[in-house]
Amino acid sequence: MPSRIQSQARPDSLLINMGPSHPAMHGAVRIMLELDGERILNSEIEVGYLHRGFEKTCENRTYFNLLIYTDRLNYVSPLINNVGYVMTVEKLLGLSIPERAQYIRVLMSELSRISDHLTCLAAMAMECGAFTVFLYKMKAREFLWDVIEATTGARMTTSYIRIGGVRADLHADYEAAVQKGLAETRKVLKDVHGLLDKNKIFLNRTRDIGVMTPENAVNYGWTGPALRSTGIAYDVRKAHPYLTYDRLNFEIPTGERGDNFDRYMVRMREMDQSLRIVEQCLAKIPKAKTGLMADGLEPAEAIRAARTQKPDRPVKLSPNLEGSEKAVTKDILADDRRVTIPPKEETYTSIEGLISHFKYFMKGHGIRPPKGEAYLSVEGGNGELGYYIVSDGTDRPYRLHLRAPCLPLLAAIEELIKGRMVADVIPTFGSMNIILGELDR
Amino acid sequence: MEETTILEALKRRFPKGVVDASAPLGDATIVIRKDALLEIIPFLKEKPYEFAMLLDLTCVDYPERAERFEMVYHLFSLAANRRLRIKLSVPEDAAVVDSLVRFWKNADWLEREVFDMFGVRFAGHPDLRRLFMNDGFVGHPLRKDYPLRKRQPMIPLRK
């Protein structure tokens, strides 16, 4: 079947394909262009090259199991995706979580947001020819990912935010690691400002290109940095505060013209604000009630002792991810046996713990939110990341729909590049931060 | 409090169109009849409600119901900072809903997605094609009766 652009094309114009595998298209999008020389007469965008059946798969997974799929939606900021999904389920369950866990979620979300913006702008700069900026930003991202890795155990796809709280407490010297990441990121941001802000080539390719009016942006359903670049200060963190964002001090940077450069600038300034939030989190985060490292039995010893009788001392292991969890779960997990996994040492050393662990993962048991539906959104890297979950009372969602912030952004590109040059497609596409994982789902 | 007033106002304004209005878990929701959509949307878009943004548009499949598909719209008002959910049911044998493309531009892709995934058609849509799946794809994957693992390769696969 010929596409729309093929059937409507003028006989004397040239049709070319950008993508789905194209050097300057990060991600598999296909843009079909109708050209008159270098000028774009018309374009058509085809998506779906990364359609992975997320929503259908989620209908066949339990609430606990489908968490891993949310990591891979917006794979540049997986932790924010986790937070959005988990909070929607918590809304269905009517669950409240400890304050320390809330702060950890905010901290992790903001680290994720910074790495999201870094990656987006790095790719955009590289496609405009600024390879140095790309390398610098990737360097900063590595330092942030080191923090994330030390706490969550994975660099990207962490599945760290769990229903009822978080998987593990922060690692013992997280504060120093975060400070190092922040310092490195600040240095890189300063360098990038110096390299790009007044760079003639960069300005020529971004200033007044891909201009969006505020009215049109709202009509398209834009959110996030792209909407803010047109001058509308809508941020889910301020408009509908969740977690502890109402207790933290930050501003919403906005642009004026809504062009590519403004989108770049809004992202850069948003990173500064995120750095501020992270610093405030470090100061305000409630202290853990127990020490991060529990002392007690060696794990093998504990299991051996449990064969005859219940061990009286806690198990000694690292505070995050493995080992003695009972002591820290109070701080980071909601006190509700129906929705949280029992601490590991209870599972291994007592029959009640084993039963509740087993029931948690048994088919038809586990987390079963009451019948109903909920929509909840968080501020993702690209805008309002909303989850709509319909529950029918079983352990699997009846329907799970993601409101992808990228979809309206990409839908608007056809209009933004009309009448421009071929070279303008690249910075316009780059400044939107199109993440196919969440768009195609 | 505000939530109930808008729901009541809508009920009073459209006694026939609005079937039900409630706010489960704090989400303001109205259930409307299918043919009242084009009447209610312009009213909501104008003052005093100014739902200027179509956040989301999706569909839920209930094979056991008489009216199989349930369309779900999420609107957002920047001026009043509030969301509204609109639901309406569509029977399978006449799975056609009025298109909202003339009100919101992003409805274009969102409706194409629903058509692709559920097979619900939209009257007045300028270019109703599949969005994600390829043209030759048979069936609509998000329907409950489509098997999870039924693959339709575009090229012959090896082995």
Next chain:
Amino acid sequence: MQGNFITTRLNAMLGWGRKYSLFHYPFVTACCGMEYMSAACAHFDIDRFGAGWTRFSPRQSDLLLVVGTISQKQAPVLRTVYDQMTEPKWVIAFGACAVSGGIYDNYAVVQGVDQVIPVDIFIPGCPPQPEMVLDGLIKLQDKIQKTKQDWRWKKQRS
């Protein structure tokens, strides 16, 4: 006897030359692309292993990195890209989705790129850490060194 000695030496030399000058084409579709970026950038620096030259044209590259999920819609594109590459060519399946479909066992995803094109090295992980990528690359280099080189520039693979 004499002739064999020369061809063996020539074979080793060609293998040595080829393994340290891999021009790779990253066929990036999904999440693994982020780790590919990490592997290619300053921290892990894939350039140290002679594969720093990213060519975004299949005609100019001899190593195809399939990075990320390949959906049924993407499969013909991948096949075309592979067919466009000139011999000798190698393929690395990067990440669990490219290896086996990974966690996406459903209607939309190809269960492993070896159903579409022949693959030399599989790197598991979701996504694989950059260290694993480098390890996979070294394993491919070993493989290149050990195989009988196609030094007559004649097409052998179908």
